[in-house]
Structure formats: C-alpha cells, structure tokens
Amino acid sequence: MQEKTKAFNVLKTLYSFQDTLPKLIEDEQIKALSLDEYYIKLQILLSEDNDSVKAALHDKVTGEKKPVEIENIFKAIDVENRIRELLEKNYQVREEIINDIIKPLIEEENKLNLLYRNIPNKSESEIKYIAESINRIQADVGKVLLLGGAGIGKTTLMHYLSYKWGKDNLWNDKFDYVFRIKLKELLNENWSREYEAKELRQNKLACFIHYCLNLENIEPHEIINISNKDRVLLLLDGYDEVAFLSQDNRDYRDIMEAVFQYKNVIMSSRPNAITENINNKFERKVENTGWDSEGIKKYVYKSFEYDKEFGTPLKSFLDTHSQIKEICEAPINTAIICLIWSDQEIRQNLQTTSNENFNISRLYSEIINWLNNRHLAKNRHKYKNKTEANNHLKNIMSFLEQIAYESLSTRGKLVESKLVESKKNTLDIDEVIEQGLLRREGQNYQFIHLTFQEFLAARHLKNQLLDNYTKSKAASFYR
Structure with missing residues (x-):
C-alpha cells in the first residue's frame, strides 16, 4: 500500500503540473495556452461501411457515428x-x-x-x-482505439486525459494509476540500456513505462508490483509512428503483447496504420474529429485575447473563407494561422487569396516563410548582405528537407544524430534548431510535428524528381 500510494501521488503531481498545451514553436513571445481551455469533439464509431478500408488508407474514418463526451468513452452505449x-x-x-x-x-x-x-x-x-x-x-468497455488524421490533436488529447486524472477531474473512481506512454520512444534503440537485464526480463513494459515517464523518484519495481491491473489505465500515444516495427522489432513485440494483457487501454493512431490484427484487439473505436466552428473561435480568441486588432479580423477572415476554415478543423492548422497572422505581409497575402486557391501546402509554406523571416531578423548581423543570408537559409532548408526524407524512409519520426552529423556539412546545428523546425530529442532530434516532417520530405522528393527530369531532358537534347 505504501508503494502504491507513493507512485499514485507522484503521478498525480506529475500530470497536474503539465497544465499547458505544448507550444508548436519555442518562442518566449508566444503565449502557452492552458489545458483547462482545451476543447475537442469525439465520435464513437457504431458501425463501419463498405468503404472503411479504402477510407483508412486516406486517413479517414467512415461509418455510422455518435458524438460522445470524453468522460463517457468507456461507457456502454444504447x-x-x-x-x-x-x-x-x-x-x-x-x-x-x-x-x-x-x-x-x-x-x-x-x-x-x-x-x-x-x-x-x-x-x-x-x-x-x-x-x-x-x-x-x-458493462464498460476496456480497450479504446482513438483515431484521427494528421494534426487533429491525438497527442494533445492523451496529454489532456492524464492532466484531468491528475487534477482529480476524470476517472478517479475507476483508475488508481494512469500511465501515458509515448510509443515513439521505441524508435530510440538505446532506451533499454537504462535498465538491468533482470528488470527487462521480469517486465519490459514496466521498464518502458518508467523510461517514458522519466521519473527519478519511482523505481521500475514499483510499477511491476502493482497488483490490481484492472485499476490501471494505459494511454498509448502514436501507434502510427511505430507500426512499421511490428515485423522485426523484439522490443515492440514484447511491449505490445504485454500491453494487451491489461484490461484498460486507450491507444491513438492515424487510421492508415491500423491492421486488422490491431483493430481486433479493441472493443471500441473513437474518432477525434478536431474542432468545429466553436472550437476554432475559442482558440483564436485565447490566442489574441490581448490583441483584438488581430483576433477580430482573423475571425472575420475565417468566417468568409469556408475552405480555409475547414482546414482549421485540424487544431495544428489553426495554431499555424494564429502564429503567422500577426505578420503584416503574410496577413495581406492571405486576405487577397481566393478561397479555392488555398490548401495545406500553401499554409505550411507560409509558416516556413514566417520562421525564416524570424530567423533572419534575429541573425541579420551575421551576414554581409541579403543574398548571403538567403543562400544560407536555402542551405538550412535543403538540409532539413533531406533529413526529413531520409529519416521517414528509415526510422519514422525520429531523426538520429548520426544522420544529422553525416548531412550537416558546415551548418551549425544550434542555428538550425533556432530556426524553429527541428528540436533536440535526447541524443537525437525530431521535427516540431510529424506533418512538418512529411511536408519537408515531400518537397525533397519533388525537387529530386524535378532535378532528375531536367537532367533527363538535357541528356536527350545533347543526344
């Protein structure tokens, strides 16, 4: 009981202090929003239609659905x-x-x-x-598969669930322990080196939970010794980032096998990563549908709570541009627009854009331009002239595009340090990180969001294809 109480109290304290939404961009001038303001829409999937498999390949969830509140996702329906x-x-x-x-x-x-x-x-x-x-x-269900497309807020929802439990506002009568597990940590092959072989043999999942929580005041054996597993909730975040490990990674197989021995599991994923085998392990599917008009309005209001001269025009802009507003149903896209809206040049460009000509690619290009302009403003003293500055930024972007493509091709979201070292040439990695798209992740790196990594990788592939096409045309000309 004493060990249980200690672990319980440590988890409660840990989660209750994680009370803000992670910033997309690390900048002191950007306000961190409170998790108490969090807003999301969820739907239970009641039945799937004939196009569900095809839809999943396009990161969609189709079928008969019913709205559900977060606190009721385990409850029996109808x-x-x-x-x-x-x-x-x-x-x-x-x-x-x-x-x-x-x-x-x-x-x-x-x-x-x-x-x-x-x-x-x-x-x-x-x-x-x-x-x-x-x-x-x-009877309540125990295993829930939480599905949602790119940038819809799956990781944030997992963060919110642990926070609410930590604050005694969610499922306190149901769970004594809630463990939030970032599955992407499996991409770091060195994680198991933190533990003795005996601990790993006894309970590899408990060691992995301990590693994900990064807690010095709880030992792995305190997780191993939890006797009533039915009072434990596992929150597994980001299955789609590790699904490719299922073929040949022993840690993945051992940990996932142990996970499904627990009664209560919520696992988040993009739909396109879910195989029939994984799907059959869950009793319920819940779709995270992102934000409706009310959610977008709330986020814009909180972002510009003290800058009404920006917030009010942005709200009007979204109300009159339905296609752009639809893109904002993915919370990450609303966050991007709020970041770049205060830039006068970008704002004017957006306001003169027709509804039909705006897409995700344009939005991500604008945020990258905003980050690059911010970088130049901070570092203009380092360059002799604008041409030198632009050439240096071009090198940074080429480097980021290359490592985005190569890491996605081999290790998923994780950008290993050896890849960065092999490709950086004369670039200063601290300066690359200061630009804003790349972050340190322990000894390795990762992009600020998987969607940015995918966008940059796509740009690299496009440039490679165009370059090869140009070379082919030139060769044909000279022949």
Whole structure:
C-alpha cells in the first residue's frame, strides 16, 4: 500500500503540473495556452461501411457515428434499446412488460428477482442467462482505439486525459494509476540500456513505462508490483509512428503483447496504420474529429485575447473563407494561422487569396516563410548582405528537407544524430534548431510535428524528381 500510494501521488503531481498545451514553436513571445481551455469533439464509431478500408488508407474514418463526451468513452452505449431487443427478439417478452421493467433493469444491480417476477414463464437457467446478458450490455468497455488524421490533436488529447486524472477531474473512481506512454520512444534503440537485464526480463513494459515517464523518484519495481491491473489505465500515444516495427522489432513485440494483457487501454493512431490484427484487439473505436466552428473561435480568441486588432479580423477572415476554415478543423492548422497572422505581409497575402486557391501546402509554406523571416531578423548581423543570408537559409532548408526524407524512409519520426552529423556539412546545428523546425530529442532530434516532417520530405522528393527530369531532358537534347 505504501508503494502504491507513493507512485499514485507522484503521478498525480506529475500530470497536474503539465497544465499547458505544448507550444508548436519555442518562442518566449508566444503565449502557452492552458489545458483547462482545451476543447475537442469525439465520435464513437457504431458501425463501419463498405468503404472503411479504402477510407483508412486516406486517413479517414467512415461509418455510422455518435458524438460522445470524453468522460463517457468507456461507457456502454444504447443500453435501453439493446436490452429491449434482447428481451423482445430472443425471449419473446411482450412490449408492455418490457416497458414496465426496462428502467428498473438498468438501475438495479440484482436483476434476478425482477426478472423472476415479471417473466414467470422462463426457466431458472434462462433467467440467469438473461441477467448475465444484460450485465454484459451494461458493462464498460476496456480497450479504446482513438483515431484521427494528421494534426487533429491525438497527442494533445492523451496529454489532456492524464492532466484531468491528475487534477482529480476524470476517472478517479475507476483508475488508481494512469500511465501515458509515448510509443515513439521505441524508435530510440538505446532506451533499454537504462535498465538491468533482470528488470527487462521480469517486465519490459514496466521498464518502458518508467523510461517514458522519466521519473527519478519511482523505481521500475514499483510499477511491476502493482497488483490490481484492472485499476490501471494505459494511454498509448502514436501507434502510427511505430507500426512499421511490428515485423522485426523484439522490443515492440514484447511491449505490445504485454500491453494487451491489461484490461484498460486507450491507444491513438492515424487510421492508415491500423491492421486488422490491431483493430481486433479493441472493443471500441473513437474518432477525434478536431474542432468545429466553436472550437476554432475559442482558440483564436485565447490566442489574441490581448490583441483584438488581430483576433477580430482573423475571425472575420475565417468566417468568409469556408475552405480555409475547414482546414482549421485540424487544431495544428489553426495554431499555424494564429502564429503567422500577426505578420503584416503574410496577413495581406492571405486576405487577397481566393478561397479555392488555398490548401495545406500553401499554409505550411507560409509558416516556413514566417520562421525564416524570424530567423533572419534575429541573425541579420551575421551576414554581409541579403543574398548571403538567403543562400544560407536555402542551405538550412535543403538540409532539413533531406533529413526529413531520409529519416521517414528509415526510422519514422525520429531523426538520429548520426544522420544529422553525416548531412550537416558546415551548418551549425544550434542555428538550425533556432530556426524553429527541428528540436533536440535526447541524443537525437525530431521535427516540431510529424506533418512538418512529411511536408519537408515531400518537397525533397519533388525537387529530386524535378532535378532528375531536367537532367533527363538535357541528356536527350545533347543526344
């Protein structure tokens, strides 16, 4: 009990202090928004349609859906209708009897006496089976697959769930321990070196949880010794970033096998990474649909709470540009627009853009231009003239595009230090990081968001294809 209480208190303290949304760009002038202002829309997937597999390949979730509040994602759904259907179709109970007993059946724990009194023509074994069936209908699910497209806020939602639990505002009667696990840490092959071979053999998952939490005041054995696993919730973030490890990575196989021995799991992923095997391990799918108009409005308001001269025009701009506003349903895109909106030149360019000519590529190009202009403003004293500055930025962007492409091709999101060292040439990595798109991640690196890495990798591939096409045309000309 003492060890449990210590771990419980440490987790509560850890999560309750993680009370702000991570900044997309590290800048002291950018305000960190409170998690208490967090807003999201979720939908339970009730049934899938014939196009669900094809839709998943395009990072979409299709089928019949029903809105759900965060606190209810484990709760049984459509209980009354399912009990009615059970009694009427399977046991031919008359409608008037069902109407009389349905509410008490849902509310009472001991259903046997109620069923004996109201359905006297059924045998004792049938009554017991009906009661068990109703209990199963009412039972909470344990394993939930949280799906959402790029930039929709899956990682933020996991952060929010642990924060709310840490603040005693979510599932405190249900879970004694909540462990938030960043699956991308599996990409760092050195993680297991932190632990003795005996600890890894005893419980590799507990060691991995300990590594992800980065807690010095909890030992792995305190996680291993938790006896009531049914009172533990595992929050697994970013399955799509490690799905490719399933073929030949032993750590992945050992850890995922141990994960599914737990009753309560929420795992986030893009839809396109989910195989049938993984899908079948979950009892429920919930889609993170991002923000509706109200969510976008709230974020813009909080971002420009003290700069109404920017916030009000941005709100009007989004209200009159439906295609751009639709892009903002992904919270990362709203965050990007709020970042660049204060730049007068970019703002004027956006305001003169037609609704039809705006797309994700344009948005990401604008934020990169904004970051580059910010970098030049801070470092103009280092360059002799504008041409030298622009050439240096061109080298930085070429480097970022190359490592984005090569890391995605081999190690997923993680950018290993050996790749950076091999490609940097004369570039100063501290300066590259100061530019804003790349961050240090322990001994390695990662981009500020996977969507930026994918965008830069696509630019690199496009340039390579264009270059090869140009060379091919030139060769044909000289032949």
